[in-house]
Amino acid sequence: MTKKITVLKGDGIGPEIMDAALQVLEVAVKGTDFKYELDYKDFGGIAIDNFGEPLPKETLDSCVSADAILLAAIGDPKFDQSSIRPEQGLLALRKELGLFANIRPIKIPEVIAHMSPLKPEYIEGVDFVMVRELTGGIYFGEPRELTPEKAIDTNIYTREEIVRIMRVAFEMALKRGKKVTSVDKQNVLATSKLWREIASEIALEYPEVTLEHQLVDSCAMLLITKPSSFDVIVTENLFGDVLSDEASVLPGSLGMMPSSSFGSTGVALYEPIHGSAPDIKGQNVANPMSMILSVTMMLRDSFDEEQLAQKIEAATDAVLGAGIKTRDLGGTASTSEFTQAVIAKLA
Numbered sequence: 001m002t003k004k005i006t007v008l009k010g011d012g013i014g015p016e017i018m019d020a021a022l023q024v025l026e027v028a029v030k031g032t033d034f035k036y037e038l039d040y041k042d043f044g045g046i047a048i049d050n051f052g053e054p055l056p057k058e059t060l061d062s063c064v065s066a067d068a069i070l071l072a073a074i075g076d077p078k079f080d081q082s083s084i085r086p087e088q089g090l091l092a093l094r095k096e097l098g099l100f101a102n103i104r105p106i107k108i109p110e111v112i113a114h115m116s117p118l119k120p121e122y123i124e125g126v127d128f129v130m131v132r133e134l135t136g137g138i139y140f141g142e143p144r145e146l147t148p149e150k151a152i153d154t155n156i157y158t159r160e161e162i163v164r165i166m167r168v169a170f171e172m173a174l175k176r177g178k179k180v181t182s183v184d185k186q187n188v189l190a191t192s193k194l195w196r197e198i199a200s201e202i203a204l205e206y207p208e209v210t211l212e213h214q215l216v217d218s219c220a221m222l223l224i225t226k227p228s229s230f231d232v233i234v235t236e237n238l239f240g241d242v243l244s245d246e247a248s249v250l251p252g253s254l255g256m257m258p259s260s261s262f263g264s265t266g267v268a269l270y271e272p273i274h275g276s277a278p279d280i281k282g283q284n285v286a287n288p289m290s291m292i293l294s295v296t297m298m299l300r301d302s303f304d305e306e307q308l309a310q311k312i313e314a315a316t317d318a319v320l321g322a323g324i325k326t327r328d329l330g331g332t333a334s335t336s337e338f339t340q341a342v343i344a345k346l347a
């Protein structure tokens, strides 16, 4: 059956890296049974320009009825002082689609290990996934209050919210290294006590998976001193926000990091972890790997097309291995030169 993919190119370097990734996809699927159609929609700053809002109804309708969504990046400095901002579209889309799980794989190809801020011996063998709860916790809890004298934020987690994100993590670990690290602050927070209790309960359903608990402060240190010890890290919204950004600097460039978010409706959103990089917009220098690898995540996780995903990943690895790298990785290849090199490996 033909899969429907909603394509949101967004702002800044978004259109450049999306075009690159879609060219790669087109060549990779040639001669296979995988059939897809693309539905291009405005989202973010470009949607504010064309529709007056970052998430127009026709964009949302397309996303809701899609089999998967590809998003490049949104954000434009021209909206910095505006009351309507591109980023509001992303929060609205997450809410509408109930995207409660955010997944960031962190893997560092050997050929770019020298770009990492860590010494090579710390980086060797790093291959883990960060699973962050995205719709609960202190970012959304009520009441909140801000006066000159007092400020209140409320951290709330329900059993149901914790159970569903734990299951995501354990299912993922089953297909990987069979280890889950659950991160909390159970020595201080009530929400973390419940978090830890439920993590231990769910672990009983997955006897093949080893569960370890880490306090968030200790996990922050281990991400620097022993990142190769992790397989699947699962944590709540606030801790995940901080730890996933800490983890994202390990490869040395944001330009090669994909992510996915999925939730209750079944449709998943695939996007690079970085923003719209307005500083390099339109210069044909952006690294398209983050978007290409977002496409491989989609092929694997939404469409069960493991072979196709591996084929594309092997091609990008081979191109990097041949020393063809974009500027962020210390190379000189342009976006289009890198993309054509990947396509040449696939053809």
Ligand SMILES: NC(=O)c1ccc[n+]([C@@H]2O[C@H](COP(=O)([O-])OP(=O)(O)OC[C@H]3O[C@@H](n4cnc5c(N)ncnc54)[C@H](O)[C@@H]3O)[C@@H](O)[C@H]2O)c1
Pocket (backbone or CB within 6 Å): 013, 017, 072, 073, 074, 075, 076, 077, 087, 090, 254, 255, 256, 271, 273, 274, 275, 276, 277, 278, 279, 280, 285, 286, 287, 288, 290, 328
């Ligand atoms: N999910 C999203 O769409 C998302 C995420 C983060 C930030 N933003 C928005 O993006 C805009 C820019 O934010 P920022 O500059 O703080 O962060 P950014 O991630 O866009 O850029 C940070 C740095 O990384 C570089 N970079 C990012 N992606 C790259 C790539 N593929 N290749 C090479 N270099 C790359 C940029 O040139 C810049 O120097 C803001 O409007 C922000 O709100 C959007």
